[in-house]
Amino acid sequence: MDSIVISNLRQRPLRSAISVIGVALGVALVMLFTGLAHGMSDDLQKRSSNVSAEIIFTRPGSMQLTSSSANLNTKYVELLRQVEGVESATPVIRYFYPSGTWGVDQVEGVEWDSFSKMNNIRIIQGHPPNGPNEVVIDETKAKRNHPVGSTLKIFGEKLYTVAGIYAPESGARAKLTLASLQDSLEAPGKCTFIYVKVKNPADQIAVAKRIDQQFPGNKIQLTREVFATIENSIPGLSIFMRVLVLLAAIVSALVVMLAMHTTITERTREIGILKAMGASRTYIIGEIEREALLISFLGLLVGFALAGIAGFGIHKATGLIFEFGWKWALTAAAIGLLGGAIGAFYPAARAANLDPVAALAYE
Amino acid sequence: MATILKAEKLEKVYRVGKVDVPALRGVSLSVQEGEFVAVMGPSGCGKSTMLHLLGGLLTPTSGRIVIDGEDLTAASDAKRTDIRRRKIGFVFQRFNLFPTLTAEGNLRLAERIHGNGADDPDRRREILRMLRLEDKMHHKPLELSGGEQQRVALARAVVNRPAIVLADEPTGNLDTENSELVLKMFRELNDRFNQTIIMITHNPEAAAACQRVIQMRDGHIV
Ligand SMILES: Nc1ncnc2c1ncn2[C@@H]1O[C@H](COP(=O)(O)OP(=O)(O)O)[C@@H](O)[C@H]1O
Ligand SMILES: [Mg+2]
Numbered sequence: 001m002d003s004i005v006i007s008n009l010r011q012r013p014l015r016s017a018i019s020v021i022g023v024a025l026g027v028a029l030v031m032l033f034t035g036l037a038h039g040m041s042d043d044l045q046k047r048s049s050n051v052s053a054e055i056i057f058t059r060p061g062s063m064q065l066t067s068s069s070a071n072l073n074t075k076y077v078e079l080l081r082q083v084e085g086v087e088s089a090t091p092v093i094r095y096f097y098p099s100g101t102w103g104v105d106q107v108e109g110v111e112w113d114s115f116s117k118m119n120n121i122r123i124i125q126g127h128p129p130n131g132p133n134e135v136v137i138d139e140t141k142a143k144r145n146h147p148v149g150s151t152l153k154i155f156g157e158k159l160y161t162v163a164g165i166y167a168p169e170s171g172a173r174a175k176l177t178l179a180s181l182q183d184s185l186e187a188p189g190k191c192t193f194i195y196v197k198v199k200n201p202a203d204q205i206a207v208a209k210r211i212d213q214q215f216p217g218n219k220i221q222l223t224r225e226v227f228a229t230i231e232n233s234i235p236g237l238s239i240f241m242r243v244l245v246l247l248a249a250i251v252s253a254l255v256v257m258l259a260m261h262t263t264i265t266e267r268t269r270e271i272g273i274l275k276a277m278g279a280s281r282t283y284i285i286g287e288i289e290r291e292a293l294l295i296s297f298l299g300l301l302v303g304f305a306l307a308g309i310a311g312f313g314i315h316k317a318t319g320l321i322f323e324f325g326w327k328w329a330l331t332a333a334a335i336g337l338l339g340g341a342i343g344a345f346y347p348a349a350r351a352a353n354l355d356p357v358a359a360l361a362y363e
Numbered sequence: 364m365a366t367i368l369k370a371e372k373l374e375k376v377y378r379v380g381k382v383d384v385p386a387l388r389g390v391s392l393s394v395q396e397g398e399f400v401a402v403m404g405p406s407g408c409g410k411s412t413m414l415h416l417l418g419g420l421l422t423p424t425s426g427r428i429v430i431d432g433e434d435l436t437a438a439s440d441a442k443r444t445d446i447r448r449r450k451i452g453f454v455f456q457r458f459n460l461f462p463t464l465t466a467e468g469n470l471r472l473a474e475r476i477h478g479n480g481a482d483d484p485d486r487r488r489e490i491l492r493m494l495r496l497e498d499k500m501h502h503k504p505l506e507l508s509g510g511e512q513q514r515v516a517l518a519r520a521v522v523n524r525p526a527i528v529l530a531d532e533p534t535g536n537l538d539t540e541n542s543e544l545v546l547k548m549f550r551e552l553n554d555r556f557n558q559t560i561i562m563i564t565h566n567p568e569a570a571a572a573c574q575r576v577i578q579m580r581d582g583h584i585v
Pocket of ligand 1: 377378379384404405406407408409411412413
């Protein structure tokens with residue numbers, strides 16, 4: 001054993017461990033947050049993009065991100081079907097409700113036949129929802145211990161029976177019949193929005209205009225623009241991510257800096273010996289940086305492991321989806337290593353500048 | 364015999380706050396290759412200061428030092444470090460081994476800093492045999508006696524074939540028996556490898572074993 005770097009770390013196992021964990025926490029934080037943002041937006045994208053209707057017809061103010069109401073009369077469905085260029089129309093209630101401690105979840109009420117036909121959704125097991133007590137769910141939800149035939153609470157205390165499982169995923173993971181949800185929400189004859197599919201997608205803007213002229217005062221959105229909104233929310237997210245990454249870098253740098261600073265104060269005499277032996281400034285800075293990089297590297301490994309374990313645990317407990325990307329893993333790695341290297345630099349430079357005679361006399 | 368070290372009119376003034384403390388007041392000294400020189404004198408007379416100047420750990424206030432043909436006083440800080448690395452081996456009173464490394468590790472570290480690897484394994488082995496360290500190499504300093512630690516420090520100082528070994532009271536922390544043993548090793552290194560040595564000591568018997576004794580007083584050689 002002739003490496004002062006490794007023997008130093010072994011000499012002070014507790015301090016080394018704390019430094020490693022400090023870096024690991026920074027790395028794990030970056031991985032978890034970016035993994036969650038990635039997982040959730042990907043999931044949202046996937047479920048939104050399985051909607052094949054080009055137009056969404058709603059009342060103004062009836063649909064925000066986390067709240068909705070059933071205030072649109074379903075009589076518009078028949079009227080929309082008669083508009084020139086429209087192939088089909090199907091009413092949907094989307095209802096958001098609090099779930100878990102912090103979460104919000106959503107359920108949809110649909111007219112199964114027209115909804116599934118329009119969006120090419122198949123029942124892969126069981127049968128479509130029928131009557132007020134049946135629900136169909138997608139495969140992701142089914143995997144969370146909800147087989148066909150089991151019962152399920154959605155909101156309130158009412159128990160629903162899982163009648164079937166559908167694919168692909170689209171919109172809310174649980175779907176009731178329109179009538180059932182109307183009944184629960186005491187909104188007979190109402191829905192939240194109506195999906196409109198046009199005969200020729202190239203004509204969608206013209207058809208949207210026509211609908212607007214015929215039924216003024218309603219809100220007509222193109223599905224592709226709703227997707228764009230999801231996309232657009234990501235730059236804001238990425239600023240948040242960058243701030244987070246910066247903070248993680250600062251935390252890593254400070255942890256390593258503190259560790260190196262105390263190490264060097266404690267080893268002042270050893271630095272004096274190195275100087276007496278003719279070690280150059282570069283050599284001394286190099287040794288200290290190697291120690292810092294080793295700490296950071298171990299921190300990285302622990303951080304990745306921590307993120308993986310925590311991500312899995314949180315997914316199991318809450319259903320939140322984590323998707324760890326290479327790009328962010330590399331960023332986190334760079335952050336941990338760079339933070340460590342930069343944090344160690346100041347103490348290292350101070351050590352290299354110590355007066356050898358004074359360092360040798362240090363008690 | 365070639366002159367391996369030459370110091371001319373060395374002066375060193377320490378500045379403590381606003382007070383000047385003169386530690387060396389004009390010391391000139393010439394040491395030949397293969398000489399074993401003892402430096403004696405009362406505490407505070409400037410022995411350590413002189414040794415630190417000769418080894419390039421300090422810069423003189425005035426004067427000139429040439430070691431093995433290289434001018435130490437004209438050199439930059441980095442250059443002085445480099446000369447020290449190639450030409451000087453230090454031995455201290457308090458051994459100054461790296462406590463986390465084994466004896467072997469301490470030696471390897473010296474070799475790594477010097478940058479020659481183990482360029483002469485025979486010499487290395489011979490030094491270890493001579494210092495009777497062969498079976499101590501895997502021990503850490505705290506597992507060794509003071510005498511053994513100082514022998515490891517001595518091995519570390521000479522393993523890279525320095526032009527000169529500078530020792531500051533190397534037996535100051537040792538009992539009589541170990542002092543004699545370590546002194547014997549200094550002498551053998553001098554005999555066998557023609558190693559040039561300058562050694563500060565308070566021990567008259569140690570000084571008697573040297574070829575030359577330099578007496579110092581109040582920053583002068585007397
Ligand atoms: N770093 C320093 N700052 C101020 N004065 C010093 C310093 N080092 C040594 N001295 C003074 O210089 C003189 C010579 O010291 P030193 O060379 O250590 O003597 P010796 O080794 O012979 O005992 C003493 O008066 C000492 O107090
Ligand atoms: Mg002294």
